[in-house]
Amino acid sequence: MILAIKLAFRNLMGAGLRTWLNVLVLSFSYVVIIWLNGIMKGWDYQAKNDMTHYEIGGGQYWHGLYDPYDPFTLSESHAPIPTEFKNEIENGEMMPLLIAQGSIFPEGRMLPISIKGIPKDQTILKIPTQKLDTLTDAIPAVIGSMMANSSRLEEGERVTIRWRDANGTFDAAEIVIAGIFSSNVPGAEANQVYVSLKQLQEMMLLPGHATILTFADEKAQRSEVDGWVLKPKSELTRQVDEMIKTKSYGQTILYGILLLLAMLAIFDTQILSIFRRQKEIGTYVALGYTRKEVVMLFTVEGTMHAILAALLATAYGMPFLLWQAKVGWTMPVDTSQFGMAIAPTLYPIYTIGLVATTVAIITITTAIVSYMPSRKIAKMNPTEALRGKLQ
Amino acid sequence: MEIIEIKNLIKKFPVGKGEFVALRGIDLNIGKGEFAGLIGPSGSGKSTLLNIIGSLDSPSDGTVNVLGKSVGALSTREAAQLRKSSLGFIFQSYNLLQVHTVYENVEFPLLLLKYDAEKRKKMVMDALEWVGLTDKVKSKPPQLSGGECQRVAIARAMVKRPSIVLADEPTANLDAKNSHNILQTMENLNKELKTTFLFATHDEKVINYLHRKIFLLDGKVEKDELIRSN
Numbered sequence: 191m192i193l194a195i196k197l198a199f200r201n202l203m204g205a206g207l208r209t210w211l212n213v214l215v216l217s218f219s220y221v222v223i224i225w226l227n228g229i230m231k232g233w234d235y236q237a238k239n240d241m242t243h244y245e246i247g248g249g250q251y252w253h254g255l256y257d258p259y260d261p262f263t264l265s266e267s268h269a270p271i272p273t274e275f276k277n278e279i280e281n282g283e284m285m286p287l288l289i290a291q292g293s294i295f296p297e298g299r300m301l302p303i304s305i306k307g308i309p310k311d312q313t314i315l316k317i318p319t320q321k322l323d324t325l326t327d328a329i330p331a332v333i334g335s336m337m338a339n340s341s342r343l344e345e346g347e348r349v350t351i352r353w354r355d356a357n358g359t360f361d362a363a364e365i366v367i368a369g370i371f372s373s374n375v376p377g378a379e380a381n382q383v384y385v386s387l388k389q390l391q392e393m394m395l396l397p398g399h400a401t402i403l404t405f406a407d408e409k410a411q412r413s414e415v416d417g418w419v420l421k422p423k424s425e426l427t428r429q430v431d432e433m434i435k436t437k438s439y440g441q442t443i444l445y446g447i448l449l450l451l452a453m454l455a456i457f458d459t460q461i462l463s464i465f466r467r468q469k470e471i472g473t474y475v476a477l478g479y480t481r482k483e484v485v486m487l488f489t490v491e492g493t494m495h496a497i498l499a500a501l502l503a504t505a506y507g508m509p510f511l512l513w514q515a516k517v518g519w520t521m522p523v524d525t526s527q528f529g530m531a532i533a534p535t536l537y538p539i540y541t542i543g544l545v546a547t548t549v550a551i552i553t554i555t556t557a558i559v560s561y562m563p564s565r566k567i568a569k570m571n572p573t574e575a576l577r578g579k580l581q
Numbered sequence: 582m583e584i585i586e587i588k589n590l591i592k593k594f595p596v597g598k599g600e601f602v603a604l605r606g607i608d609l610n611i612g613k614g615e616f617a618g619l620i621g622p623s624g625s626g627k628s629t630l631l632n633i634i635g636s637l638d639s640p641s642d643g644t645v646n647v648l649g650k651s652v653g654a655l656s657t658r659e660a661a662q663l664r665k666s667s668l669g670f671i672f673q674s675y676n677l678l679q680v681h682t683v684y685e686n687v688e689f690p691l692l693l694l695k696y697d698a699e700k701r702k703k704m705v706m707d708a709l710e711w712v713g714l715t716d717k718v719k720s721k722p723p724q725l726s727g728g729e730c731q732r733v734a735i736a737r738a739m740v741k742r743p744s745i746v747l748a749d750e751p752t753a754n755l756d757a758k759n760s761h762n763i764l765q766t767m768e769n770l771n772k773e774l775k776t777t778f779l780f781a782t783h784d785e786k787v788i789n790y791l792h793r794k795i796f797l798l799d800g801k802v803e804k805d806e807l808i809r810s811n
Binding site: 200 | 628632635637638657658661662664665666670672674676677678679680681685689690692693694695721737
């Protein structure tokens with residue numbers, strides 16, 4: 191085997207440009223596959239991280255009737271905060287959230303919104319709720335940048351808000367935008383207006399009620415509470431997982447095409463080698479190789495393209511990948527309208543597992559593609575091969 | 582002492598639905614240290630016989646014993662082992678590994694025998710000295726003349742000190758001067774190392790050097806002429 195590696199290396203170096211063209215194409219596959227996978231991992235991390243910080247915390251309890259996809263359930267999906275959570279809420283380890291439907295009228299347009307009542311002093315989410323603690327004749331409210339963009343509202347602006355209280359009576363007031371935050375999480379920003387929990391409870395005539403209870407510690411063991419549904423973080427981020435899985439399938443096709451192109455080059459080279467190097471094959475046999483050993487030599491030679499490509503990819507790919515991890519990849523379009531938690535700039539994350547898997551897949555695929563045409567050698571007649579006679 | 586013993590050797594090749602008989606009952610013995618040649622026109626069966634002796638091909642019938650081993654009964658691995666350890670080949674078109682240097686080409690058989698680097702280096706340099714190519718160690722075959730290439734091929738065949746060297750039309754691509762140089766080199770090696778040389782040729786220049794001339798015609802030994810014994 192060592193001899194085969196040694197000879198294969200000599201042969202590859204001797205083949206010159208042909209070798210390096212194949213190696214270049216293969217190395218490109220390495221870099222692109224690792225980079226795209228890194229972007230996916232980075233996106234996954236960023237999406238879950240942002241969701242944790244701006245929307246779901248360490249997990250949630252939802253009121254039994256709450257369905258985020260059915261706004262008509264909102265008027266019923268609230269209940270008094272269960273007493274067993276009193277301590278956790280007082281310690282700041284849990285945060286009640288009341289959700290109501292309403293409308294605002296920026297520039298005379300009516301915009302349906304969700305009004306979220308959130309404790310001013312909460313620290314579980316990164317929403318700047320301390321800005322709700324503002325003394326003003328209007329109701330202080332905080333909105334996300336996506337909402338600010340769509341409603342063209344700016345900090346300090348006032349706008350009329352209308353809602354329907356627990357008795358079904360419409361009421362209206364004026365809110366002032368006390369703060370605008372940016373989270374990359376559509377669920378936390380799009381058409382969401384945050385006011386203080388107490389304020390919303392008063393507005394809705396629902397003192398002590400909540401729709402969602404968000405807790406900080408995702409690892410703590412939690413039991414079911416009557417009338418409330420436990421939503422662990424893994425369940426709340428499942429959508430992200432599924433979305434990334436779907437994207438990954440699409441990417442796999444891209445990898446497949448990239449690998450196919452690289453493998454075509456290797457396959458072609460192997461076929462050409464066997465066609466052109468018949469005399470050489472015969473010579474190896476005459477000098478004492480068995481045909482199987484020659485098959486092995488040609489397979490190692492083909493596979494070595496993948497090894498050289500990994501080295502070349504390290505030489506030019508590593509600086510590129512590290513640079514990308516530092517500066518990130520800025521999406522060429524506005525991502526705020528994508529409806530998913532995606533930052534304008536994604537920072538790829540590379541793991542040893544990712545690099546090792548990519549190298550293993552490419553090397554094994556190259557070995558198989560190199561072996562397939564080389565099998566022909568095993569059927570060659572060495573005396574014909576020595577004469578360079580086509581077989 | 583006979584190192585090649587051939588008895589009633591028959592070799593047939595399938596041609597279409599029929600078959601072509603290339604060797605028709607060859608009986609032949611070659612002793613250690615002989616400088617012999619199979620002489621005959623194209624199609625007489627000399628290359629076929631050489632290939633069978635070299636265990637690159639197998640007999641259809643009859644027996645061929647090379648160094649006490651029956652070629653027809655050898656497995657692929659055993660045949661490869663025989664070639665690797667005891668046989669050297671010289672071809673008409675040199676068959677050098679084009680991307681390897683002269684040194685690497687000559688070193689190749691020793692790599693197969695798994696000799697250590699130091700021993701390899703000494704043996705390669707000795708072989709290159711025999712053929713007068715010590716100044717070309719780093720050259721590659723495309724940079725060499727035909728004569729030089731054939732000398733590299735001789736060095737490669739001789740480097741492992743094989744018992745038998747099989748040379749198939751070794752001078753066919755060479756001019757008269759180079760042919761004589763090559764043949765003189767081989768004759769000297771035969772004298773010095775007692776290596777058996779068996780040629781397949783129809784080149785007069787080679788024939789004049791042979792110590793034993795075995796004439797083949799239509800797959801049969803027509804005449805076996807000993808010119809001088811070693």
